[in-house]
Amino acid sequence: MPGTVEIPKEKWTGAIRQVTLGATADQGGSRARTVTVGGETTLPFLFFEGAIPNPPVIALEVQDSYPADWSPVLLQAWGDALRDPATWARKAEELGADLIMLRLRGVNSNGQLTTTAQATATVRAVLQATGLPVIVRGPGQAERDNELLVAVAEAAAGERLALGLCEDKNYRTIVAAALAHGHLVIASSPIDVNLAKQLNILISDMRMPLDRVLMDPTTGALGYGLEYTYSVMERLRIAALTGDSMTQQPMICFVGEESWRQKESRAASGVPAQWGDLEKRSVTWEIVTATTLLESGADIVVLRHPKTVGVIRNTIRKLMAQ
Amino acid sequence: MALSGLEIYKLLPKTNCKECGFPTCLAFAMKLAAKQVELDACPYVSAEAKEALSAAAAPPIRLIKLGSGRREFQIGNETVLFRHEKTFFNKPGLALRIKDTEPAEEITAKVETVHTYGVERVGIEMTFNAIAIENASGDADTFARTVAAARAKTDLPFVLMSNRAEALKAALAQEGGHKPLLYAATVENWEAMAEVAKAGGVSLAVRSRDGLDELADLTTKLSNAGIADLVLDPGSRDLAGSLAQLTQIRRLALKKNYRPLGYPIITFPGEVASSEEEEVVAAAQYVAKYAGIIVLDHFDPAVAYPLLTLRLNIYTDPQKPISVDPGIYEFNHPGADSPLLTTTNFSLTYFSVAGELDGSGIPSWLLVCDAEGMSVLTAWAAGKFDAETIAKAVKTTGVAEKLNHRKLTIPGHVAVLSGELEDELPGWEIQVGPREAVDIPAYLKVWKQ
Known part of the structure; x- marks a missing residue:
């Protein structure tokens, strides 16, 4: 046999920061265990040229009131668990989630604004129901996010929650609250390497240690901008590995939220026959979105459907097999 | 990989005769590197230099065309590892595998389903590209009959799969001249396979059971035997292993201009999958990470549509925003x-x-x-x-x-x-x-x- 093929390896100089979510009783929280993400010194799952000390993890989304606007496929899969965030979180843990992502909708099912007391009560109930580390997201409007997340940060002091989303127009209050009460933050930017970098710099300038910052590059679902997210994540990861310090945060992708929003995941009738069965199509939509983003560097994928959790758990196990 | 102006200069006569229309050989070399002139403009270039230059001008991943007429599709000819560096050009062909041991009516139904399936997205019609037919029976006649029956139902290109050259030869005779891919030459059978591929003027897949060294050795032998159109099966079937192998092959071809592995790759996501979901996950990986052909073992529109959409997304040119007229x-x-x-x-x-x-x-x-x-x-x-x-x-x-x-x-x-x-x-x-x-x-x- 003529010679051996010499495998080209990249000599990466940078590494992704390790970020730990959750704190146990010893560490000032009440979590049964903590979850650490990041630490990669190579591109996703390329063990032949670098280390991937922590596997990507799965978060399941829980909301603080009944998500009547969700796809019928999700409503059916979860059933009555959706009516109580604590029950919902417990079931998510049973299904094999590594993290709970609690979304505060900002209004309850009667259309009334959530009070800070209600929000903190929900967070406490979820923390009691599960031993997993918890991510808490606000409704997505600056004023309401600040109001609710500040109260949550204080009520859950020391738990090392990840709070979000911090955006360039609204990050100071959330970062300050996270700093004061021992939490992490999620920095969110609209599918752009430089904006992601800039926000990390701004957050770092507030003296937030970078091992407490996760990065949300903004997720586009399959068929709805997935390729933009995919490429921005590859670019961010390559920049990080080549030593650009302000891009070295682990990445979180809100896969379920984006995937289940789309018509393909919701519409059973009035769509072409070539789309196939709604349930299978919609779950596949989430599976394919999650897989593709794991391949481009996602450290945390936030999912919605119970079945996707099993499939993606299995996928991560296989990708991590050296 | 393109040569630099200086590398080209070394291959020129260096006489500065000006007959090419440029003042010096170096100036001509620079124009050649920029692809602004043809080498033919130099009347004194040596045969060796010509060969070296045309080899260097060849794409690092060979372009392979399968099928004929409106169903022809091409794979390979990629130039980047990451789509943001430029774009991915030739979408991987999606195929469904049938076996010649399946009942005839099932085979017909599957062929017709794949043949007629098409789904529109953003004004683009998305379809499967091929049918793979496997000689699972081990019998050449059965295989040839199955291929003939399938051909009567579709003009889709075929991937003809057998480890026996005579079975492929028999099937090729029934195939109807639609330029199939033969699968696969191995260490044991490559000489006989080369003969069949050569006689039929068709592309040949090469399967390694022992990594990239064996693969490169086989492609070198086949190339020396005059088979230019090759498709690689590096052998890995598991997610992590095939991600590493396909990445390594792409890097070798693009960054090292390594000719023995400068061919598109065929993949089989269903082979080690214990469920349809595992198959779709592997197929999704192969769409993003470097497959030229993806042979599936299941067909369901609820899965085909997401996969075709992923292929469309990944192969969208990132340099131009896709827009409609205001x-x-x-x-x-x-x-x-x-x-x-x-x-x-x-x-x-x-x-x-x-x-x-x-x-x-x-x-x-x-x-x-x-x-x-x-x-x-x-x-x-x-x-x-x-x-x-x-x-x-x-x-x-x-x-x-x-x-x-x-x-x-x-x-x-x-x-x-x-x-x-x-x-x-x-x-x-x-x-x-x-x-x-x-x-x-x-x-x-x-x-x-």
Whole structure:
């Protein structure tokens, strides 16, 4: 046999920061265990040229009131668990989630604004129901996010929650609250390497240690901008590995939220026959979105459907097999 | 990999005779490197130099064409590892595998299903590209009969799979001249396989059972035997192993110009999958990470549609925003009393909205603004879809002349623009529509002038 093929390896100089979510009783929280993400010194799952000390993890989304606007496929899969965030979180843990992502909708099912007391009560109930580390997201409007997340940060002091989303127009209050009460933050930017970098710099300038910052590059679902997210994540990861310090945060992708929003995941009738069965199509939509983003560097994928959790758990196990 | 001007210069006569029209050989070499002149312009170039230069000009991953006529598809010829560096060019062919041990009626049904399946997205018709037929029976006659029966039902290209050269030869005779891919040459059978491929003038896949060394050794032998059109099967079937192998092959071809592995790759996501979901996960990986052909063992439209969509996404040219022309679009023959909606010219946004407007059956007008091909939220964040842009579109298109009313519906995601927009457009009432296109039909039903 003529010679051996010499495998080209990249000599990466940078590494992704390790970020730990959750704190146990010893560490000032009440979590049964903590979850650490990041630490990669190579591109996703390329063990032949670098280390991937922590596997990507799965978060399941829980909301603080009944998500009547969700796809019928999700409503059916979860059933009555959706009516109580604590029950919902417990079931998510049973299904094999590594993290709970609690979304505060900002209004309850009667259309009334959530009070800070209600929000903190929900967070406490979820923390009691599960031993997993918890991510808490606000409704997505600056004023309401600040109001609710500040109260949550204080009520859950020391738990090392990840709070979000911090955006360039609204990050100071959330970062300050996270700093004061021992939490992490999620920095969110609209599918752009430089904006992601800039926000990390701004957050770092507030003296937030970078091992407490996760990065949300903004997720586009399959068929709805997935390729933009995919490429921005590859670019961010390559920049990080080549030593650009302000891009070295682990990445979180809100896969379920984006995937289940789309018509393909919701519409059973009035769509072409070539789309196939709604349930299978919609779950596949989430599976394919999650897989593709794991391949481009996602450290945390936030999912919605119970079945996707099993499939993606299995996928991560296989990708991590050296 | 292209040679630099200096590398080319070393291969030239270095006489500065000027007959090529350039003052020096170096100047000519620079023009060659920039692909602005042809080598033929030099009357004294040696045969060795010609060969070296044409080899260097060949694409690092060979272009392979399979099939014929309207079903022909091509793979290979990729130039980058990451799509953001330029773009991925030739979409991996999707194939369904059938076995010659399956009942004839099942085979016919599968062939017809794949043959007729097509689904439209953003104005593009997406289809499967091939059918793989495996000689699972081990019998050459059975194989040839199956291939003939399948050929009677479709003009799709075939991947003919057998480890016996005589079976492939028999099948090739029934194939009808549609340029199939033969699968596969191995250490044991490569000489016989080379003969069949050569006689038929068709492409040949090469399967290694022992990694890239064995693969490169085999392709070198086949290439020396005169088989130029090869497709690689490096052997790994597991997710992590095949990701590493396919990445290594792509890097070797592109960064090292390593000819023995400069061919497209065939993959089999279903072979080690214990469920359809595992198969779709592996197929998704192969779409993004470097497959030329993906042979599936299951076909279900609910899975085919997402996979075809992923392929479309990954192979979209990232350099050009996909957009439609700004202007006024009509749905269901609108009149002066029909509602007017607005959105951006990102094609995905446009097709989502257009699909709903059309499907609702309700007459309406859609004003598509020039937001530089961005979606509603992205354009809004970038200042490309603001009150000024929308007001300008309303004024320049003269849409008001088509209407009896002065009401404009904006996407729910940019509800914040309504106040400012009413200032920009005196006399207009700005209405806030749904955030998602899917809710437009319900909105139109209750819309009142």
